[in-house]
Amino acid sequence: MPSAHVDTFARDHLPPPEALPELRFDLPTLQFPEQLNCATELLDRHVAEGRGDRLCIQAPGLRWSYAELQAQANRIANVLVSEMGLVPGNRVLLRAPNNPMLAACWFAVVKAGGIAVGSMPLLRAKELKQIIDKAQISHALCDLRLADEMKLAAADCPMLLQLCFFNDAGANGLEAAMARQPDTFANVATAADDTCLMAFTSGTTGQPKGTMHFHRDVMAACACWPPHVLRPRPDDIFIGSPPLAFTFGLGGLLLFPMSIGASTVLVEKVSPPDLMGAVQAFGATVMFTAPTSYRAIAMSLQGQPWPAKSLRKCVSAGEALPAATRKLWRETSGLEIIDGIGSTELLHIFISADEQDARPGATGKAVPGYTACVMDAEGRPLPPGQVGALAIKGPTGCKYLADARQVQYVRDGWNYTGDAYLLDEDGYYHYQSRTDDMIISAGYNIAGPEVEDALLRHPDVAECGVVGVPDEERGQIVKAFVVLKPTAQPTPATAAALQDYVKQAIAPYKYPRAIEFRDKLPRTETGKLQRFRLREA
Numbered sequence: 001m002p003s004a005h006v007d008t009f010a011r012d013h014l015p016p017p018e019a020l021p022e023l024r025f026d027l028p029t030l031q032f033p034e035q036l037n038c039a040t041e042l043l044d045r046h047v048a049e050g051r052g053d054r055l056c057i058q059a060p061g062l063r064w065s066y067a068e069l070q071a072q073a074n075r076i077a078n079v080l081v082s083e084m085g086l087v088p089g090n091r092v093l094l095r096a097p098n099n100p101m102l103a104a105c106w107f108a109v110v111k112a113g114g115i116a117v118g119s120m121p122l123l124r125a126k127e128l129k130q131i132i133d134k135a136q137i138s139h140a141l142c143d144l145r146l147a148d149e150m151k152l153a154a155a156d157c158p159m160l161l162q163l164c165f166f167n168d169a170g171a172n173g174l175e176a177a178m179a180r181q182p183d184t185f186a187n188v189a190t191a192a193d194d195t196c197l198m199a200f201t202s203g204t205t206g207q208p209k210g211t212m213h214f215h216r217d218v219m220a221a222c223a224c225w226p227p228h229v230l231r232p233r234p235d236d237i238f239i240g241s242p243p244l245a246f247t248f249g250l251g252g253l254l255l256f257p258m259s260i261g262a263s264t265v266l267v268e269k270v271s272p273p274d275l276m277g278a279v280q281a282f283g284a285t286v287m288f289t290a291p292t293s294y295r296a297i298a299m300s301l302q303g304q305p306w307p308a309k310s311l312r313k314c315v316s317a318g319e320a321l322p323a324a325t326r327k328l329w330r331e332t333s334g335l336e337i338i339d340g341i342g343s344t345e346l347l348h349i350f351i352s353a354d355e356q357d358a359r360p361g362a363t364g365k366a367v368p369g370y371t372a373c374v375m376d377a378e379g380r381p382l383p384p385g386q387v388g389a390l391a392i393k394g395p396t397g398c399k400y401l402a403d404a405r406q407v408q409y410v411r412d413g414w415n416y417t418g419d420a421y422l423l424d425e426d427g428y429y430h431y432q433s434r435t436d437d438m439i440i441s442a443g444y445n446i447a448g449p450e451v452e453d454a455l456l457r458h459p460d461v462a463e464c465g466v467v468g469v470p471d472e473e474r475g476q477i478v479k480a481f482v483v484l485k486p487t488a489q490p491t492p493a494t495a496a497a498l499q500d501y502v503k504q505a506i507a508p509y510k511y512p513r514a515i516e517f518r519d520k521l522p523r524t525e526t527g528k529l530q531r532f533r534l535r536e537a
């Protein structure tokens with residue numbers, strides 16, 4: 001099957017064959033045809049098979065059926081091709097908070113054989129320019145409310161020739177162009193291994209890395225974790241906080257519900273109270289958010305009756321779920337969280353456990369379709385009980401866009417996620433820390449997240465982050481940055497009480513020798529604690 005891409009940039013900038021991960025398609029549902037357009041599978045198929053009237057997307061004041069989303073996406077695809085000169089393989093920047101038009105634009109790009117490049121709403125012109133330059137982006141579809149930074153970036157990016165704004169009532173907006181176009185569109189017959197999306201990593205330092213994913217990768221992600229671990233139903237109503245530019249959000253809030261004909265609620269405001277308000281307003285049943293969001297919601301509901309009776313499944317990813325947060329959420333909601341580790345490079349979740357199999361402190365087992373292994377420094381599998389580097393193989397894998405760092409993520413065909421893990425005798429994988437975040441103090445290896453979990457159990461602690469800071473005598477010492485609950489005082493006595501508390505909870509040598517109180521902790525837009533910023537402090 002030949003590529004449908006006229007613009008061959010993506011294929012030309014794949015890693016060399018020897019640097020690609022080994023792929024495994026070890027399930028009957030992972031056998032894909034050579035010609036595959038994931039928009040056809042996730043959207044048009046439902047309409048063709050008579051499910052066009054099913055509810056697909058909701059937002060405040062809006063309900064779209066599958067047929068309505070298809071019509072919107074088709075009109076946008078026609079605008080892209082007929083008025084904006086898109087040819088298959090072109091990269092299209094997408095920019096908006098999570099809303100229905102953003103979803104319609106994503107499908108329009110993919111239908112037209114283009115490559116959707118998401119961007120986090122908070123990015124500034126400088127960061128947008130990095131992405132536009134790196135991915136050689138020719139077209140952009142942007143929410144009018146994010147126009148300022150978009151225009152600044154565009155002025156500095158000569159290759160970005162076509163820019164159109166949506167959620168725009170003006171005569172030059174995307175909606176006006178859509179009204180001129182038919183609501184039918186013949187999807188481009190892409191190859192299964194044509195790239196359909198590029199996701200830039202929420203990396204903490206340096207140049208952002210672009211990951212490339214094929215139409216087949218999207219369908220493979222839909223065939224692994226959702227049916228085997230999440231097990232949603234077609235009548236489920238999905239909701240959550242991660243941006244669609246983050247593959248955690250793209251999968252959980254768009255691809256996965258649509259892969260089974262379920263519906264999704266896209267909300268622009270996703271602070272913990274806003275999210276809970278939307279869960280209640282829409283009767284949502286499946287929620288995706290980050291560990292800190294679960295903790296913040298639970299803390300805000302202390303002593304109140306549980307207000308979100310519709311909710312039946314809660315998914316946590318993005319960073320480690322502390323056992324203390326799992327417990328607090330169970331006590332608040334009666335629900336066991338489904339934890340899962342995924343990555344932008346592997347597209348979605350590859351180790352996880354459902355509600356029944358959840359084990360506090362463990363992420364879970366390898367998701368069917370994926371193989372996991374804990375490796376020593378030489379890339380040899382370690383026996384259970386020893387801490388090493390997590391390596392993954394499966395139907396998806398890391399394909400950085402023109403990036404020398406490919407050889408760091410992929411070695412001997414394995415995807416190395418950069419996480420230190422331990423496998424127990426029962427096949428559960430226990431997260432320790434990022435491999436380069438392991439604290440080494442007086443010869444002991446100490447994982448920050450374990451100390452954080454101990455601190456989070458103390459009734460005065462709202463949030464915390466634990467890192468290693470340089471120390472002359474011990475090499476590094478454990479330092480905790482603590483956000484106290486409003487009822488507690490940031491005094492030396494409180495610090496001493498927290499230190500004693502940790503010494504009682506875990507091996508005493510792990511206790512934080514330094515404690516600093518903060519009003520808040522530095523986090524990325526995807527909810528991750530920025531440890532490097534704590535270390536620099």
Ligand code: 3UK
Pocket residue numbers: 201202246247248249316317318319320321339340341342343344345347348349363417418419431434526
């Ligand atoms: C960390 C976790 C412990 C881990 C992501 C689900 O987070 C996602 O992608 P990113 O590329 O970051 C990947 C890294 O984040 N991590 C994520 N989930 C967990 N650590 N427990 C977890 N449950 O260091 C991993 O290597 O931003 C998550 C789905 C899609 C994603 N892109």
